[in-house]
Amino acid sequence: MAMDDKLILEEVADNIRIERLRRRLSQEKLAEMVDISTKYLNMIENRKANPTIVIVIKICGALDIDLNTIWSK
């Protein structure tokens, strides 16, 4: 994993967590909405997973945000 990969995952992870907390959703609730395991959502938010585009788009859908909210460079 290259260094710029980590930068990407950091920003994606942080923005997901920020938007989730803004909506007062628990990891468990959001994971359930997106149909992924709680463990895996936790890994995403802690920058330990590189999720597929389908999962990211579903997360955005559940949070009612667009993709640019998660990465806007």
Added chain:
Amino acid sequence: MAMDDKLILEEVADNIRIERLRRRLSQEKLAEMVDISTKYLNMIENRKANPTIVIVIKICGALDIDLNTIWSK
């Protein structure tokens, strides 16, 4: 793979191909810019792969488009 997953991949795939052709880049050239195999880029454009967010963001970077260009629902 659920049906709405396929809908997502279809739109993502089509938009990547459209933007690549608009810039007159070959699959080989774009794959090289993004540092993925030509075969895999071909699979993405033909809706046979579900790439990670890091790869999608790198593709957007190479095409100089934002994420919403690829998925805007």
Added chain:
DNA sequence: TTTTTACATGAATTATATTTCTATAAAAGT
């Protein structure tokens, strides 16, 4: 006709995404 360029695909392999199970611990609620 020959060569080159671009796109596509099957099979086999490797790397990694994702789940399941389990457990700990802090924080919040009662």
Added chain:
DNA sequence: ACTTTTATAGAAATATAATTCATGTAAAAA
């Protein structure tokens, strides 16, 4: 103080992302 909720994480197993190699096709160019 007790209970419940929430977040975190290790390890092992499973699913699938991603590569490599080989090959084929078709169109454009020489």
